[in-house]
Amino acid sequence: MLQTGGTYLDATVGDGGHTLGILQNPASGTRVLGIDRDPRSLTRALRRLDRFGDRFIAVRGNYADMVSLASEQGIDSVDGIVMDLGLSSWHLEGPEYGFSFMRDEPLDMRYDPDGPLTASDIVNTYSEAELGRIIFDYGEERRAKALARAIVQNRPIHTTGGLASLVARTLGPGRRRRVHPATRTFQAIRIAVNDELASLERGLAAAVSLLNRTGRLVVISYHSLEDRIVKVFLTREAAQCICPPRTPICICRHQPTVGIVNRRVIKTTVQEVHSNPRSRSARMRVAARL
Incomplete structure (x- = not known):
């Protein structure tokens, strides 16, 4: 339930x-602070939500900085937060983003077009060891070392199509493969470009600090790395004790900050x-501020 005037x-x-x-909900007077790193997304949102006037406040920035971004708008607490971590359809369809392996686009992958690091920088300048670590850690790709070696041997690579075809050739045909062979590699590079996992960890902590008592935090993730971070964070924040398992007496004095609303994802x-169809991997977790 949304709060009137929330x-x-x-x-x-x-x-x-x-x-x-949220704004269409019968609860009157609600307002929403909307954050996005991508100014093109904010332009779309402002156009779509224009009829709500000043009930929608658009702010460009990283949600990891939501406390300071909200403060700049005169907001020191909120009644609910939604964090949908997925790519929007136009990120995949818009040629200026360089996210898609289904067409040939410049290797970019930045949400923020002014961001300092591009996919091309990673693919063409990182060492074989660094590439292997990124593809393994962020893409959970078992053949990360072979892919890193192939990338280094075939540089420079300037387009998404060029990278996707190289990955496909390196991995070879897969009888049980349901997704494009480049999916994991592209995910890994995108995460590295945008520092997504570190932003998520910071954003979760910021969200809890910003929520009013009983306010809900809703997080929608789309791959196991994100969901694991969300699950571990919420489990820790909801725990009565966070001492190491074999500690005989609790000495942490931890106070739970949230209660987990849905025990099962x-x-x-x-x-x-x-x-x-793009929602098939979505996982939602909900917590309430104590």
């Missing part, structure tokens, strides 16, 4: 889908996947 925060506003749902239904 203030909410959409940490990854995108084109404003979640924010639209919420997954998409068959109907939801049918209407939106």
Whole structure:
């Protein structure tokens, strides 16, 4: 339930889908602070939500900095936060982003077009060891070393199509492969470009500090690395004790900051996947501020 006159925060506003749902809710007077690193996303959101006037506040920035971004707008606490960590469809479809391996685009992969690091920088300048670590750690790709070696041997690589075809040739045909062979490698490089996992860890801590008592935190993740971070964070924040397991007496004095609303992760239904195939890997976790 939304609170009448409540203030909410959409940490990854995108084109404003979640924010639209909040502002259209019968609870009157709600307002939403929408954050996004991508100015192109904010332009879409502002156009879509124009009819709500000053009930929607758009701010460019990293959600990891949501406390300071909210403070700059005169907001020191909120009644609910949604963090949808997935790519928007236009990120994959827009040639200026360089996220897609389904077409030939410049290797970019930045959410923030002014960001200092591009996918091309990583692919063409990082050492074989660094590339292998990124692909293994962030893509959970078992053949990361072979892929890193192939990338270094075939540099320079300037386009998504060139990288995708190299990955496909290196991995070879897979009889049980349901997704494109470059999926994990592209995920890994995108995470590295945008420092996504560190931002998530900082953003979760910031969200808890910003929430009013009983306020809900909703996090939607799309791969195991994200979901693991969310699960570990919420489990720790909800715990009565965080001492090492073999400590005979609790000495941590930890005070729980949240209560976990859904003990089991919420997954998409068959109907939801049918209407939106890209949601098939979505996992939602919800917590309430204590």
